[in-house]
Amino acid sequence: MITLLSAPSNLGLRPPRRGSVPxxxxxxxxxxxxxxxxxxxxxxxxxxxxxVPARYVDDDDTRTPGHVRNEEALVEHSRRLAVRLTDALTTGNAPLVIGGDCSLLIGAGIASARRGRTGLVHVDGHTDFRHPGNSAECASVAGEDLAAAIGLHWPAIADIDGLSPYFDAAQTAHIGHRADDEEQEEVRALLGLVTPAADVIARGAADVAAASAAVAGPDGYWLQVDVDVLDPSVMPAVDSPDPGGLSAAQLTDLLRELAPGAIGASITVFDPDLDPDGRYARLLVDILDAGLSDLGTRGIE
Known part of the structure; x- marks a missing residue:
């Protein structure tokens, strides 16, 4: 059975404008x-x-080096989300987390590490692999979540409660980045499998999903889906839209193939402020309804 969890956190994003809130x-x-x-x-x-997360603060003027924005609030929310995920998983349910930004992956990682670790399938229009080893601009965990999830970030984010790495890099598959992604070569060298959006389009969802699931492991995996994997012509209501993404049908097919083997999933980065008439929310509901209806069924059977 699926358990829906709302996690309305924007703590990992930069403000869209100075002093504003994502x-x-x-x-x-x-x-x-x-x-x-x-x-x-x-x-x-x-x-x-x-x-419920703590208040978002645009802390660029007060944040000291070596810290991400909203760090204390983000870590506290991640811990509480992990507890709720663990409760759902312990009862045999498959949690579906509705975010929020993709720093929610940290909470999922904590829950995974505490229960003995699973694999990770990371579906995102970007690799989200900025970290202190490759950038002097680390500040927003929503652009750094995959790096943090496999242990490549400051310990305050990547080693909460001594659990680093939350996911084993060799059992992590990433799907969906664009051809110009700056960190793609580093990601290819470290993760078990990396598949750009263009390959999903060329090869088909079933082939990519099967290869990714095989890498993430036979014991289940967490499925993280950032909706900016969709092309901006399909889904412009995201923080960082980039051309070259998937169609609604392609993402639906990908999720339909990946959902049964996942222990749970998180859906992130949809921004209703960029969807004034609600059309993109309705499209996303259609995609998730069709793509995730069998979430967790392989592990439950």
């Missing part, structure tokens, strides 16, 4: 309004409630 915190309720919870409830899913 809109991703509104995504869970925007998707609820568009019918997401009703669709999944009709399939037997339960509503696991909300993991």
């Amino acid at each position: 809109g991703t915190a509104k995504a869970p309720e925007a998707l609820r309004e568009a019918g997401l919870h009703a669709r999944f409830a009709a399939r037997g899913a339960t509503d696991g409630g909300v993991v």
Whole structure:
């Protein structure tokens, strides 16, 4: 059974403008309004409630070197999200986390590490692999989550409660970055499998999903999906849209293939502030309803 968890955190994103607040915190309720919870409830899913984050602060003027923005709040939210995920997993349910930004992967990683670790399939239009070893601009965990998840970040983010790495790099598959991604060669050298969006389009979702699932492991994996893997012509309501992404049908097919083997999933970076009439929320609900209806079924059977 699927348990829906709302995690309306925007703590890992840079502000869209100085002093402003990213809109991703509104995504869970925007998707609820568009019918997401009703669709999944009709399939037997339960509503696991909300993991509420602390206040977002644009701390660029006060943050000291060696720290990410909203660091204390982000770590505290990650710990509480991990507890809720562990509760769902312990009862045999597959948690579906509706974010929020992709720093939510840290909470999923903590939960995974505490239960004995699983693999990771990271579906994202970017590699999200900025870290202190390759950049002097580390500040926003939403662009650094994959690096942190395999242990390549400051310990305050990558080694919470001494659990680093949250996921083994050799059991991590990334899917969906664009051809100009700056960190792609480093990612290829470190992860078990890396597949750009162009390969998904050329080879088909089934082939890419099967290869990725094989790398992530037979004992299940966490499925992290950042909706900017979609092409901006399909989904412009994201923080960093880049051309060359997947169609709605391609992402649906990819999720449909990956969902059964996942122990849970997180959906991130949809920004309702960029969707004034709700059309992209409704599209995303259609994709998730069709693509994730079998989430966790392989492990439950």
